Amino acid sequence: MKTADVNLRLDATYHLNVGVGDTAQRGDVLCAGPGPQEKPTAPVSGIVTDIEFDAENHEFVIRIHPTGETGP
Amino acid sequence: MRKRVAGIVTAAILVLLAIGAVGVQTAGGKYPRPNVDSDDLSFYRAPITTESYPQTPARRVRNVIFCIGDGMGANQVALARLKAVGPEGKLHMEKMPVGGLVRTHSNNSLVTDSAASGTALATGIKTENGMIAMAPDEQPYFTILELAQADGMATGLVATSAITHATPASFAAHVKSRKMETTIAEHLIANRVNVLFGGGRKFFLPKGAPDSARKDDRDLIAEAKQAGYTYIETTAELRTVRHRHLLGLFQPEALTTAPPEPSLELLTQKAIGTLRRANVSSAGRRKGFFLMVEGSQIDWACHDNDADNMIRQTLLFDQAVGAAVDFARKDGRTLVLVTADHETGGLTFTAGDKNAAGPKIHWSTKGHSGAPVPMYAFGPGAETFAGVYDNTEIPRKIARLLDIRPFPRPRK
DSSP states (O other): OOOEEEEEEEEESSSSSOOOOOOEEEEOBBBSSSSSOOOOOOOSSSSEEEEETTTTEEEEEEEEOOOSSSOO | OHHHHHHHHHHHHHHHHHHOOEEEEOSSSOOOSSOOOOTTTTOOOOOOOSSSSOOOOOOOOOOEEEEEEEEHHHOOOOOOOOHHHOOTOTTTTTGGSSEEEEOOOOSSSSSSHHHHEEEHHHSSSOOOTTTTBTTTOOOOOOOOHHHHTTTOEEEEHHHHHHTHHHHHHHOOBBSOOTTHHHHHHHHHTTOOOEEEEOOOOGGSSOTTTOOOOOOOOOOHHHHHHHHHHHOEHHHHHHHHHOOSSSEEOOOSSSSOTTTTTTOHHHHHHHHHHHHHHHTTTTTTTOOEEEEEHHHHTTHHHHHTHHHHHHHHHHHHHHHHHHHHHHHHHHHHSSEEEEOOOOOOOOEOOOOOOOTSSSEEEEEEOOEEOOOOOEEEEETTTTGGGOEEETTTTTHHHHHHHHHHOSOBBBBO
């Protein structure tokens, strides 16, 4: 079964912990946040294939191509 | 297998709901990039000399022009200077006689966003990232623009983003999330700001109209006209229009910052001309004006770690600063302030490689940094802005100079 890429939107204020080409594991913290409770994590494991800045919404759009374990 | 896929989807949704800051959507939404060569800086007219502008004699401040370079740290200014006028030259903002350093943290983060920093610069209070002109408990606070207006001054907002974007919004709207841009558009019109120049037409158009982003039938452009605004969309209209309330929305989204659009410099000149005529009393007495001008897209170039566009956007902003100072030097009672809401990109530079012509540029992040930002001041009261201080101090100092008290002030 082919798994679709996952696009995530993250507030562009904070430092990204991943770059294009990096492998993210499910649960990895993708970027810093204002507080410890608000750190977005990767919902799937996979390779980061694109990061785009959406100025209007002041967000990063991060595309992850799932690989390996993605389920709970 | 079906159960496994359902599990994945459920887990992903739960994670996204839990963290709040993330949404799964399609990619896209990049800002409109002009079809220009970022390396072509022929538009920029550098100052003729590097001498600082002279200090202005102490007089009561009548007008305030508050210029904000979004994401513009000291190194953004330095790199723009190196590129445009060389290491010994000066940008217009660097010729201003008073300098300061501004701390930018927000109420909930060492690294602010434009909403919290815009709120600090407009209301004098700290709030949480994302909130517009209200305290963390959602208590709205009057902005310096609103209180200047209540005191009889004319007011204006100019930006190269949508006029509903976080920084301009912070001066004339009160919402708990910067994303509420259709509501912000309503607040801007309801507040009767004399001059509103920028992009973001889509937030003013009724549902069903081409380019509309509204989910209701309100036509804010029609409402603005009914409330006495003259509405314009083109450079030609901008050049010829003369009215005390102008709504200029030059793009559905952000400005392209390239012709045939009006430049930020031209928008600033038009705003100044409009505001100085807007409230002359029958006795010929001027009550003055408050104008905020934002170079919005410095931040966007830095988020892209695009040094060429960052330099271009900084110089476009500096041209607008030059226009503000030109007016202030003739007027003698106008305070011009230039600062940033935060730094973006964690930008530094080192000497280039042996054979390289320019500096070597280093970006430490694609997000914002917590670096302090510069303040440049010119005009009566400029000396008040020397030193190191918090961003909330800036509107407090402006309020004292304009004799606006009390400040900060919660809205009832």
